[in-house]
Amino acid sequence: MKPLIAGNWKMNGLAASLLEVEKLGGLMGGRAPADRDVLICPPATLLAALAARAGAYGVFAGGQDCHPAPSGAHTGDISAEMLADAGARFVIVGHSERRADHGETDALARAKAEAALRAGLTPIVCVGETRAQREAGEAEAVVARQLAGSLPQTGVFVVAYEPVWAIGTGLTPTLEDIGAMHAFIRDRAGPEARILYGGSVKPANAAGILAVANVNGALVGGASLKAEDFHAIIAAASP
Numbered sequence: 001m002k003p004l005i006a007g008n009w010k011m012n013g014l015a016a017s018l019l020e021v022e023k024l025g026g027l028m029g030g031r032a033p034a035d036r037d038v039l040i041c042p043p044a045t046l047l048a049a050l051a052a053r054a055g056a057y058g059v060f061a062g063g064q065d066c067h068p069a070p071s072g073a074h075t076g077d078i079s080a081e082m083l084a085d086a087g088a089r090f091v092i093v094g095h096s097e098r099r100a101d102h103g104e105t106d107a108l109a110r111a112k113a114e115a116a117l118r119a120g121l122t123p124i125v126c127v128g129e130t131r132a133q134r135e136a137g138e139a140e141a142v143v144a145r146q147l148a149g150s151l152p153q154t155g156v157f158v159v160a161y162e163p164v165w166a167i168g169t170g171l172t173p174t175l176e177d178i179g180a181m182h183a184f185i186r187d188r189a190g191p192e193a194r195i196l197y198g199g200s201v202k203p204a205n206a207a208g209i210l211a212v213a214n215v216n217g218a219l220v221g222g223a224s225l226k227a228e229d230f231h232a233i234i235a236a237a238s239p
């Protein structure tokens with residue numbers, strides 16, 4: 001399965017950050033490797049400009065969120081169709097930061113994933129347990145519930161397993177725990193879904209994580225902001 005290395009810039013980046021895309025293009029020798037997919041999900045303000053620049057290097061652009069409706073009276077929201085119109089090919093839905101900051105539910109994540117498919121985008125559906133849930137032995141039950149409620153009923157989708165306690169903390173699960181959870185997700189998401197690991201992926205740990213069975217790529221936050229770091233993670237992904 002072709003690995004997908006996805007950068008999520010979150011609420012970071014001004015126009016000058018587009019220079020990182022040029023740097024990344026240079027580090028890749030002018031073109032993303034053919035045997036892996038590379039994606040950057042910038043803030044919506046940069047999406048169209050980034051899509052144009054990244055496309056020249058064979059790098060995909062994506063949104064970080066979308067509204068379930070195609071258009072309408074939803075001030076401040078952006079539809080999947082608008083993301084596609086701006087050059088996006090993917091969109092992240094149900095990220096734990098959306099779930100925590102905006103009270104997003106599994107049902108809403110599913111509606112957004114289905115909106116993405118309607119617009120011709122591939123949704124990246126995020127799941128993952130909190131520290132308290134893992135310590136209580138509930139990690140698999142939580143992820144199972146999120147998958148059952150959030151995955152679209154049909155279509156090609158990507159799942160991102162992101163333990164909440166690993167995001168931005170420098171902590172990661174053991175490789176055994178990552179492997180166990182990805183196998184658990186594989187059973188529920190089906191053989192076609194790419195399953196990404198996310199949570200403190202860095203150049204130093206990427207090769208180990210990406211070599212785990214059923215890890216088909218990474219969803220990278222902080223380390224995707226710097227072209228050198230993101231490139232090292234891309235280089236660590238072996239198909």
Ligand SMILES: O=C[C@H](O)COP(=O)(O)O
Nearest residue numbers: 008167168199200221222
């Ligand atoms: O979407 C990306 C994740 O939340 C991971 O973020 P991080 O790599 O900064 O831990």
